[in-house]
Amino acid sequence: xxxxxxxxxxxxxxxxxxxGVPFTFLFLLSGLPLLYNVLMSFxxxxxxxxxxxxxxxxxxxxxxxxxxxxxxxxILINTVIFVLGSIAGQFVIGFGxxxxxxxxxxxxxxxxxxxxxxxxxxxxxxxxxxxxxLSGDFGVLNFxxxxxxxISGNIFWRSDPSFSLWAVVLANIWxxxxxxxxxxxxxxxxxxxxxxxxxxxxxxxxxxxxxxxTLPMMRSTIGAIIALGLIFTLQQFDLFAAIxxxxxxxxxxxxxxxxxxxSFRQYxxxxxxxxxxxxxxxxxxAAMVYVRSTRHEVRG
Amino acid sequence: MTNQIELSGVNKYxxxxxxxxxxxxxxPKGSFVALVGPSGCGKSTLLRSLAGLETISSGDLxxxxxxxxxxxPRRRDLAMVFQSYALYPHMTVEENLTYSLKIKGxxxxxxxxxxxxxxxVTGLKDLLSRYPRELSGGQRQRVAMSRAIIRNPxxxxxxxxxxxxxxxxxxxxxxxxxxxxxxxxxxxxxVTHDQVEAMTMADxxxxxxxxxxxxxxxxxxxxxxxxxxxxxxxIGSPAMNFIDAQSSADGRFLLLDLQxxxxxPAPASLPPDQRVVVGIRPEHLxxxxxxxxxxxxxxxxxxxxxxxxxxxxxxxxxxxxxxxxRSAIRRGERVRFAVDTRQIHLFDATTGxxxxxx
Numbered sequence: 001x002x003x004x005x006x007x008x009x010x011x012x013x014x015x016x017x018x019x020g021v022p023f024t025f026l027f028l029l030s031g032l033p034l035l036y037n038v039l040m041s042f043x044x045x046x047x048x049x050x051x052x053x054x055x056x057x058x059x060x061x062x063x064x065x066x067x068x069x070x071x072x073x074x075i076l077i078n079t080v081i082f083v084l085g086s087i088a089g090q091f092v093i094g095f096g097x098x099x100x101x102x103x104x105x106x107x108x109x110x111x112x113x114x115x116x117x118x119x120x121x122x123x124x125x126x127x128x129x130x131x132x133x134l135s136g137d138f139g140v141l142n143f144x145x146x147x148x149x150x151i152s153g154n155i156f157w158r159s160d161p162s163f164s165l166w167a168v169v170l171a172n173i174w175x176x177x178x179x180x181x182x183x184x185x186x187x188x189x190x191x192x193x194x195x196x197x198x199x200x201x202x203x204x205x206x207x208x209x210x211x212x213x214t215l216p217m218m219r220s221t222i223g224a225i226i227a228l229g230l231i232f233t234l235q236q237f238d239l240f241a242a243i244x245x246x247x248x249x250x251x252x253x254x255x256x257x258x259x260x261x262x263s264f265r266q267y268x269x270x271x272x273x274x275x276x277x278x279x280x281x282x283x284x285x286a287a288m289v290y291v292r293s294t295r296h297e298v299r300g
Numbered sequence: 301m302t303n304q305i306e307l308s309g310v311n312k313y314x315x316x317x318x319x320x321x322x323x324x325x326x327x328p329k330g331s332f333v334a335l336v337g338p339s340g341c342g343k344s345t346l347l348r349s350l351a352g353l354e355t356i357s358s359g360d361l362x363x364x365x366x367x368x369x370x371x372x373p374r375r376r377d378l379a380m381v382f383q384s385y386a387l388y389p390h391m392t393v394e395e396n397l398t399y400s401l402k403i404k405g406x407x408x409x410x411x412x413x414x415x416x417x418x419x420x421v422t423g424l425k426d427l428l429s430r431y432p433r434e435l436s437g438g439q440r441q442r443v444a445m446s447r448a449i450i451r452n453p454x455x456x457x458x459x460x461x462x463x464x465x466x467x468x469x470x471x472x473x474x475x476x477x478x479x480x481x482x483x484x485x486x487x488x489x490x491v492t493h494d495q496v497e498a499m500t501m502a503d504x505x506x507x508x509x510x511x512x513x514x515x516x517x518x519x520x521x522x523x524x525x526x527x528x529x530x531x532x533x534x535i536g537s538p539a540m541n542f543i544d545a546q547s548s549a550d551g552r553f554l555l556l557d558l559q560x561x562x563x564x565p566a567p568a569s570l571p572p573d574q575r576v577v578v579g580i581r582p583e584h585l586x587x588x589x590x591x592x593x594x595x596x597x598x599x600x601x602x603x604x605x606x607x608x609x610x611x612x613x614x615x616x617x618x619x620x621x622x623x624x625x626r627s628a629i630r631r632g633e634r635v636r637f638a639v640d641t642r643q644i645h646l647f648d649a650t651t652g653x654x655x656x657x658x
Contacts, residue, residue, distance in 0.1 A: 194382050194384050197351075197373075198447075199399070200373040200374050201351060201378065201380045202374075202399050202403060202451070203374040203404060204374060204403050208403055213388065217389070
């Protein structure tokens with residue numbers, strides 16, 4: 001007994017406790033629901049069997065059913081478009097802003113801090129504001145495009161099937177850009193300044209310096225930000241709820257919103273769980289990329 | 301000999317701060333010039349202005365006869381070795397060396413050959429495929445040097461390149477850099493805060509303080525005839541002893557202001573009762589032979605390095621004597637030290653300028 005106490009206070013036992021506490025926490029709050037979700041995807045679940053743990057086992061029936069539904073493939077394609085469009089927009093604009101603030105003009109750090117406001121806004125609020133901006137009749141976006149001569153008639157962003165997905169992408173880019181900008185700014189400021197001076201002495205112009213110093217030195221940061229971007233975009237839910245509700249006719253529906261819709265509106269928990277399991281696979285892939293890219297950091 | 305680098309009336313301001321004050325300097329082709337001074341004296345600013353990493357506020361900068369004031373660093377054709385080495389961490393040694401050639405558009409095969417040639421000279425042959433993080437400090441230093449050499453530039457600029465190395469390696473690299481300089485017939489400008497480095501490596505030493513060139517010339521000229529008290533104290537190690545003094549009524553003796561009155565013969569006839577500062581290098585004091593005149597004081601400490609003894613006197617200001625021998629002098633003894641009159645430096649008590657003795 002005494003050995004056990006001393007091991008816990010001053011030995012391997014202490015290490016085990018340190019690891020054990022967060023591990024237990026994670027297992028109870030994340031691991032169990034995840035496993036329960038996987039289990040549900042192989043069961044027939046309806047409102048009446050929701051309370052019981054033992055339910056009819058159906059094998060891959062839920063998965064097969066899901067892919068027999070005509071809307072499944074379009075929704076998955078929407079998800080891919082939403083993820084790629086959002087990440088590309090957030091990353092390119094975020095990197096541009098990070099480079100811009102990196103020039104360190106007077107007030108740069110102050111202004112950069114102000115940009116974070118968009119990131120701390122709740123998704124539902126952002127959605128509500130973008131609803132006004134995107135509004136077909138009196139929206140300011142249509143007004144701007146019209147005044148610039150880019151469009152002749154109003155675009156009904158939220159109700160036109162060919163625009164509704166892009167309306168959410170637009171709002172999501174606005175929401176996530178500043179997070180990208182901050183992480184990329186941190187990456188940029190970690191590059192030693194004398195590398196640029198050495199490169200300048202070696203004859204490199206600004207363009208050379210960007211491609212041969214900045215980008216390679218940012219490799220791990222860029223890998224991390226894209227992996228995180230993938231995870232955050234696959235989580236994005238509030239904007240769909242606030243702007244399009246997945247409509248019209250699933251034109252802007254994506255997997256994460258559909259999973260919620262199936263489970264909690266149509267009470268088809270089995271199928272909702274099935275979609276979640278498929279998405280979990282993708283997120284785990286992204287997480288692996290993230291872990292790998294942070295491990296490959298270049299240090300001088 | 302033509303001047304490879306020429307500065308005339310160069311000033312540099314950071315806002316209201318005047319960092320370089322009216323610098324005139326000519327660096328002949330093939331020479332090794334050291335810029336030396338305490339930190340904040342402007343030596344690095346001057347070097348960075350040559351490189352183009354800082355822009356000069358006024359004056360003219362000529363490199364190989366061309367005015368270079370507003371020309372960006374990449375068009376000045378100068379190579380710089382940084383204190384931190386500034387190696388590209390994501391490139392191998394070979395890629396580091398050939399980066400400038402790649403920018404210039406030199407073909408891959410030629411780049412490889414150039415890297416091999418330089419690596420053979422600097423002893424990096426076996427390290428070409430390594431990354432900087434896999435190298436020791438000395439090896440990184442060599443890579444930084446090689447990266448400069450491969451370009452065959454108009455001049456080499458060194459910014460305290462040895463300060464991150466340990467003492468033994470520093471002494472070794474000192475010689476190696478100088479040998480390379482001679483072999484390449486290069487023009488080098490070398491910034492250091494270490495006057496030993498400056499004295500041993502350079503043909504020409506420029507001593508700076510607070511943005512001003514205090515004195516420049518051959519190392520031994522600076523040692524023998526420092527133009528003012530600052531240069532006298534900066535060049536030479538351990539530093540020169542300074543003692544306040546007054547000339548005697550007939551101007552033939554110096555009455556030293558130590559705790560007990562001491563007298564030395566004046567190196568030249570001085571006006572009577574003039575206040576001066578007497579400078580004597582520690583290595584110029586020697587135990588007095590019987591009856592010889594000199595300074596007499598109690599010994600506060602004796603430190604021996606084996607080859608030399610450092611004797612510290614219990615005076616105020618403290619006087620240090622270096623004897624290049626093992627000394628029998630013990631702490632607490634009263635000893636008389638003599639000095640050759642020719643090795644006494646005199647400085648004006650108020651301005652600190654050298655008082656030239658005819």
